[in-house]
Amino acid sequence: MTTTTYAGTPVVLDDEGFFADPDQWTEAMAPEIAKEHAIDELTDRHWKVLTFMRAEYAEKGTGPTVRVLGKASGVSVKELYQLFPKGPAKTAAKIAGIPKPKGCI
C-alpha cells in the first residue's frame, strides 16, 4: 500500500496502483491519473467507459473484464484499446478509482 495525492487529496493505492478504497475517488482526480497512463485528455468516450466501470463495481463488487466492457459499455473492444492503449480493463479501473478487476478463472 502507498499513499499518493490526486486533486490535492491523499488517497491509498494498492501495490499494483489500484485504489484501495473507491470512496476516496473523485471525478477531479481522473484527468491526473489518466496523464500518468499517457492519456492527455479524457474525452466523452473515455468518460462513458469510466462511468460504466464505477456502476459495475457498485453493483457487482468488481470491475468488468474487457469482454464485458465491449458487450455492455456501448464502446467496442477495438475502440476500448484505442482509448486505453495499454489495456482497457486495468487502465480504466485505475482512472475510475476501483480495485483491479478480478475476472473469472
Add this chain to the structure above:
Amino acid sequence: MNRRIVILGSGTAGTLTANRLRRLYDRSEYEIVVVDQNDEHVYQPGLLFVPFGLAEPHALVRPRGRQLLDGIEYRRAEIDQVDLDADRVRFTDGDSLGYDVLVVATGAVLLPEETEGLVGPAWGKQVHTFYDLPGATALHRALEEFEGGRLVVNVADLPLKCPVAPLEFSFLADWYFQRRGIRDKVQLTYVTPLDSAFTKPVAAQALGGLLKEKGVELVTEFTLGSVEMDEVESGPGGGGRLVSYDGTEVPFDLAVVVPLHGGAPYVGRSEGLGDELNFVRVDQRTLQSKARPNVFALGDAAGLPASKAGSVAHFEGEVLVHNIGRHLAGEPLDGSYDGHTNCFIETGFHKALLIDFNYETEPLPGHYPAAVGLPLLKESRANHLGKLAFEWLYWHSLLPGRDLPGIGSAMPEHGKSRPADAAHPAA
C-alpha cells in the same frame, strides 16, 4: 397435482442435481423433468487426452437419459426461452412446460465465430480447439502430422471451462513431442490474456515455473482480436498470426485456441435471466436467481466469480439441493457455496498437480483433503493416478449424485500452508 421441478441441461451439473433431488423426494411429492437438446453426455475432462491419442473419442460419450435415476422424466427438446413471469419454459417446437422450481444447468457454449478470422478455411487444419469432441479429434490428426514448427496455445479471453486445461495441453505437448523424438524441432508458446500463467499469485508462480522448466514460452496480457493466415501460393500448409487488440502478433504454424465462451443463447432471449454474456445472474452463495426466488442456476451456466469446472458443479450441487429444499418448505435459504474448486493438472510423464481453492483462499501448497493426503501444487504420480481414477468416479458416483467420501462442498482448511508460509511455495 404434483409440484414440478424442471432442470434445463443434463451435463454434469444438471444430471447430478436431478439425481440428488430424486433421492431426496418421493415421486408422489415432486415430478422431476430434465430437458436437453441432444442425447450425448461427454466426459469433458477426457477431451484433453484425445489430441495426444491417450483417449478414444467414442469412449467419452454416453447417453444422457441413462445417467438419470428411475422416476426422472427425460425430455429431448430445444429451448426457445424461459418466461419468468409465467413460470414456464417454451420450446422451439411450440410446446411449453410449467415449473414450480427451475434449475438452469445448460452450461457454456463455445463462440469461435465471435473472433475475427478464427473460423475460416484454416479452422480444423492449422487452427484448432480441443474444447469439443470434433475439435479434439481433428487436433489429434493434426498433431500426428505435425513434424515441427511453432505450436501456439492460446486462451482467447475469460471466462473459460477448465482454466487449467490449456496449461495441461502445453505440458502434455512437451511430453508428446519428446516421446516422438522431435521436441527440439517444436517451439511451444502459451499465450494468455492474464498477466501471468494463472489468476492467483502462488499458483501462477508454480505453473509459470513449470512452463519455463518444460521450455514453453509464456506471452501474457494478450487479448485475442483476430487470427490472420499467411498467404500461400498453393494449397494448405501455411501458418498464420494471432493478433491481439493492441496489435501484438504471435506467429504460428499450428494454433490451439480456446474460443470465447458464453451461456446458452436461450438465456439471452429470456428477459431478466442472464447477464451480458448469457450466464445466469445468481447469488454467489445461495445460487438463487437474482430475478426470481424459484429459479436457480449452477455449473457453467451460472455467472459466478468461480472456475467453470466439473468440481464446481459437484460442490454447488450439494448446496443447491439443500437450498431448493428450504425454498420448497417456505424457509429462508441457509446453504452457502464458498466457491470451492479443485482440479488435477496433468503435467506429462505420468505426473500431475492438484489445486484446491475457493472465493477467498487462493490455491496453496500443502495436502488435500487434510494434512495427510494428495500433495497440493506439487507434481506427483499419486495425483496423476487420481486424475485417471476420477473418470470411474464421475460416471458411477458423482453423476448419480452420491457423496464422494472425504470430499465435501466446503473447502477443507486443514493441510494447507497459509499465506505466511506460502510466500515461497515448495513447487
